[in-house]
Amino acid sequence: MRPGRFASRDARVWKETPPRRKKSIRVEFTRSCASAHVRYRFSFFTAFLFYSLDGPASVMLKGNDLSEQPNAGDQNMTFFLDRLTSLFRTKPRLKPTELQAAFRAHYKDFRALLTANNNALELMAEMEQALTAGRSFGMAFVRGNCTALSVNIYKMIHHLTRLADGRYTELDQPFRAITRQLEQVIASRSANTEGAAILSMAEVDAGMVDQVGEKMANLGEVRNRVGLRTPDGFVITATAARHFIEANALQVEINRRLKGLDLDNLEELYTVSAGIQSLISNAPLPAALAEAILAHHQQLDTNPEAELLVALRSSALGEDSSNVSFAGQYRTQLNVSREFVPQAYKEIVAGKYKSQAIVYRQQRGFRHQDVHMCVGCLRMVEATISGVLYSRAPDDPRSPFVIIQAAPGLAASVVDGSASSEQLRVSRTPPHPIVHRASGMEQGRSLTEPQAAELATVGVLLEEHFGAPQDIEWSIDRAGLLYILQSRPLGHSVSEEAQESGKHRATTNDLPGPLLAGGVCASQGVGCGPVFTVRSSLDLLRFPRGAVLVIETPYPDWASLLNRAVAVVSETGQPAAHLATVAREFGIPAIFGMHRALATLENSSLITVDATAGKVYAGRVEPLLALAAPKPNLMAGSPVYKILTQALAHITPLNLTDPASPFFRPDGCQTLHDLTRFCHEKAVVEMFTFGERYGFDDKAAKQLVVENSPAQWWVIDLDDGFTPDFDPESRYIDLNHITSAPMQAIWQGMLAFPWAGPPPVSLGGFGSIIFQSTRNPNLDPAVRSAMAAKNYFLISRNFCNLSVRLGYHFALVEANLGEYLTENYVSFQFKGGAADENRRLLRIRLISKILGEFDFRVEQKVDAMTARIEKKPAPYLLERLTILGYLLIHTRQIDMIMADEGMAASYQQKIMADLHTLMDTPTER
Amino acid sequence: MTQPLNILLIDDEIDFVETTGKRLARRGYSAKTALTCAEGMAIIATGWPEVVVLDVMLPDRDGMDCLREIKEKWPTLPVILLTGHASMETGLHGLESGASDYCLKPIDLETLVEKIAIAHRESRAPRS
Known part of the structure; x- marks a missing residue:
């Protein structure tokens, strides 16, 4: 304690006789407000947390002028009051053994509720991610996740009701209402899936995967949105x-035939597979379907001179299409004449039961009947030359050339590797010169230079459109017209051919030396624009469209700039930071951890940011910009995407952020997220008050005896958090009797570094804290209960819930390190603070940033934040708890200095340095 | 971490139950399989299973009926529902009828094993 620090200026500090075990100091302030001269008097009982490492986590203030502006929104107080009032619910007295049993039962429900909560929050994060990450998903994903989510929330309500001895049954109403709405959203799709039996290629695009399968959806996209032939x-x-x-x-x-099939018995597998395929091939097509197919076929037949031949191509739906190894497994039939179209169709549908397909699905747990075989029926191209085009070398996503394989005739021969062919490397840059040609083809039949250039243009165009290197099948007909037959993501397997092309890997000879290098790619891509450095909120308003955002720290709030920025360069930060997530969502290239960015990059100078390589160049570097592939979200606008968006509206918005709000009650729950929040909050309250409610001393709070800490830390044992030799009658406990690993980890972080001492505080900073205090009714001892002034650990061997008031802010750390990964998590909530709003926001940002660097999933809403990590192994989570312990103690001073960004930066550096030291130190347990 | 639990898989997709049964056995679990509800009930009646994994769609009767009968006769036996067809309605009815959990295929074995172990542990502890 360093009372002297205050005494010098406008505060006088003196010692007072400690009440009981507490040491305390009393501070009197004289403070001038801008509006009026008011004199406030406060007493601090040891408690001036910002200035005392081991001070109690509560501040007791006495003021003369406390009631003027009741601060209606203090959640934390009500959180404690809620806990307190539940003390007074009377319960029948039970015998000790009955009590023990009742408690165990409650704890079991509590634990099950936490696991369901963990699952629910993870599912929600996964669904949100699917929407923003641009990966493809089908209705099965939406339906499956909604179902899993509602099941987990049902469990939470169920366990809470039991935990609360039958209360909260009214949660059933909002739950039913929300799930009904969700069911309607999902059902709206089912009607659509019974769509047309046949779709013309003119109507197909990437959003119709659910109807036509991925291969045909992509081809439709090439035709109708990219505009290629x-x-x-x-x-x-x-x-x-x-x-x-x-x-x-x-x-x-x-x-029936698949039943009992032994996958290891290949002979049996092939026999059963062949049997099923012939079963399908020999079944009659429904007459209406056969007629419809032939009618559409008729429409293609526009040339009376020649017989119309078609290709039938499989386009499977319902399997994990990202698995490249599965591609090409199904059949394609070429040169099919009219009378054989129905039969060829059936055979391709039958191809679903090829033996490899059976094995693949079974191993992955897909049901055969959930996989549908869509079939494209396309006019044959009278090809003179055909082949495969890779928009990049398969082993080098950065290669400056496309790779073309060409052979006379049909493309299939190249794909099969059956024809003598030639291979070309063609520059991706206009005019697309041929860099290298290895030909096994006869003179005069090989690809011309203009044809090679046209193919290269198409490769670059399709890669841009689909946002990833493409593997393209093509044919050129007698008239010299280029047709695209298929375009799919290029797998990066190292094929024979890739190794070959690797010898000619692109060099960076033609690139200038970078201005900066060594950054971490937070969001891929390349962008070019003038530098604009953002240091404060004022800069936000002046940020020009099309500039490169250059920052010291990736604060979440800078995210609002991303729709105007072309790239982001940050001196610090990790790809897990919120700003990185948003950058990826917007497809804005971003480099984090780029040291000396602010010092090196001059405002308004033009730079090129190559985020993929983590480098920054002066000026405009065209070869790099040519590599830039913006990643559009092709799912956006599709029916399934819309349904997920609609479903999420009933799932993720969190309205119940404030346990003190009058709307924090069952009928205030509007979304599934609200229900999880409500159930979790009330469950903790129930466990917290069990000991008192039932007069169960064993489970009542014990005061933690810690040397040299006048802070009051109280511990409630939920199950096996105390050693067996601990005397349950005792009112005090020391750390040696605590078995809870998560609590010990937090504690270790709290004590790991001595607090460096009070920061030099500007009067403005200190004054703003005091001013807040006067308006904060829960700082009035008349309102505060004794209980509210303490910090509580609820623990078991594997669990810890710590609620803390540190100074003026409220923090909640909760962790479970169970037997199974499903149960594991660490969560952290942080809110409030005494300083003015600006400082509070800066502090929250600092904490968010630090936690982001340690892989927490951080959400920030005004001055409240939550951070979570789920389903990681215990040692990893214990490390995170130690970090949280450290932050609990060491950030409480930050309010005071946050107005000065230079100091904030130096504190941030110290904190990160401390934390890294902490993580290198072996954990004592 | 793994307890040598006795697990009964009731599912008419014989390829799935057999593969899963073998893989569970490799992890030290004892697994028996039944293709119908009746067959499953007969095994449960011997007192052998400690956890049941039940498909919602069975050839001889509705899996939900089967669940209700199992829970009626053996209320403390944990039953995990597993289905290829996600349905919120079935999921919630399943839990209301006493299922410990409701999972969707495809499910990786790791997750299933955890769910089995947790369902078993929960069934041991007292109820409030």
């Missing part, structure tokens, strides 16, 4: 395939 044709959809199978009641028989 593809063969005319139509898709026989998933709906049609389902009708076909159902009309013949084939699924039962197929499942």
Whole structure:
């Protein structure tokens, strides 16, 4: 304690006789307010936390002028009051053994509730991510996650009701209402899936994966959105395939044959597979479907001179399409004439039961009947030359050339590797010169230079459109017209061919030396624009559209600039930071951890940011910009995407942020997230008050005896948090009797570094804290209960819930390190603070940033934040708890200095240095 | 971490139950499989299973009926529902009828094993 620090200026400090065990000091302030001269008097009982390392976590203030502006929104106080009032619910007295049993039962429900909460929050994060990450997902994902989520929330309500001896049953109403709405959202899709049996290629795009399968959806995208030439044709959809199978009641028989199939017995596998395929191939097509297919075929037949031939291409739906190894497994039939179209269609549908496909699905747990075989029926191109085009070398996503394989005739021969072919490397940059050609083809039949250039243009265009290197099948017909037959993401497997091209890997010879290098890629891509350094909120308003955002720290609040920025360079930060997430969502290239960025990059000078490589160049570097591939979200706007968006509106918004609000009650729950929040909050309150409610001394709070700490830390044992030799009658406990690993880890972090002493505080900073205090009614001892002034640990061996008032802010740390990963998590909530709003925000940002660096998923809402990590192993989580322990103690001073960004930065550096030291120190347990 | 639990898989997708049964056995669990509810009930009646994993769709009867009967006769036996068809309605009915959990296929074995172990542990502890 360093009372002298205050005495010098406008405060006088003196010692007072300690009440009981507490040492205390009394401070009197004279403070001039801008508006009026008011004299406040406060007493601090040891408690001036900002200035005392081991001071209690509560501040007791006495003021003369406390009641003027009741601060209605103090959550934390009500949180404690809630706990307190539940003390007075009377309960029948039970015998000790009955009490023990009742308690164990409550604890069991509590633990189950926490696990359900953990699962629910993870599912919500996963759904939000699916929406923003631009990866493809189908209705099965939406339906499955909504179901899993509602099941977990049902469990939470169920366990809370039991925990609270039958109260909170009214939660059932909002829960039913929300799940009903969700069901309606999901059901709205089911009607759509019974869509057309046949779709013309003119109507297909990437959003129709659910109807036409991925291969045809991409081809439709190439045709209708990119505007490249593809063969005319139509898709026989998933709906049609389902009708076909159902009309013949084939699924039962197929499942019967698959029963008991031993996958390791290859002979049996092939026999069963062949049997099922012939079963499907020999079943009659429903007449209406056959007619529809032939009618569409008729429409393609526009040339009376020649017989129309089509290609039938499989486009499977319902499997994990990102698995490249599965590509090409299904059949394609070429040169099919009219009378064989129905039969060829059936055979491709039957190809679903090829033996590799059976094995693949079974190992992955897919049901065969959930996979649908869509079939594209496309006019054959009279190809003179065909081949495969990679928009990049398969082993080098940065290669400056496309790779073309070409062979006379049909593309399939190249894919099969059956024809003598040639391979070309063609520059991606106009005019696309051929860099290298290795030809096994006859003279005069190989690809011309203009053809090679056209293919390179197409490769670059499709890669840009799909946002990733592409593997493209193509043909050039007799008229010299280029047709795209297929475009799919290029897998980065190292094939023979890739190794070959690796010898000619692009060099960076043609690039200038970078201004800066060594940063971490937080969001891929390349961007170019003038530098604009943002240091404060004032700079936010002046940020010009099209500039490169250069910052010291990736505060979440800078995210509002990302729709105007072309790239981000930050001196510090990790890819897990919120700003990085948002940058990826917007597709804005971002480099974090770029040292000396602020010192090196001059405002308004033009730079090129190569985020993928973590480098910054002066000026405009065209070769790099040519590499830039903005990643559009192709799911956006599709029916499934819309449904997920609608579903999430009932799931993720959090309205119940404030346990003190009059709306923090069952009928205030509008979303599933609200329900999780409410259940968790009330469950903790129930466990907290059990000992008192039941007069159960064993489970009542014990005061933690810590040397040299006048702070009051209280511990409630939930199960096995105390050593067996601890005397349950005792009112005090010391650390040696605490078995709780998470509590010990937090404690270790709290004590790991001595607090460096009071920061030099400007009068403005200190004054603003005091001014807040006067308006804060829970600082009035008349309002505060004795209980509210303490810090509580609720513990078991594997669990810890610590609620803390540190100075004027409220923090909650909760962790479970169970037997199973499903149960593991660390969560942290932090709110409030005495300084003015600006300082509070700066502090929250600092904490968010630090936690982001340690892989927490951080959400910040005004001056409240939550941070979570789920389903990680115990040693990893214990480390995070130690970090939280450290932050609890060491950030409480930060308010005071936050107005000065230079100092904030130096504190931040010290904190990070301390934390890294802490993580290198072996944990004592 | 793994206890040598006795697990009964009731599911008519024989390929799935057999593969899963083998993989559970490799992890030190004892697994038996039943393709119908009736077959499953007969095994439960011997007192052998400690956890039941039940498919919602069975050939001989509705899996939910099967669940209700199991919970009626053996209320403390934990039953995990596993299905290929996600349905919020079925999921919630399942829990109301006493299922310990409701999971969707495909499920990786790691997750299933944890769910089995947790369901078993919860069934041991007292109820409030």
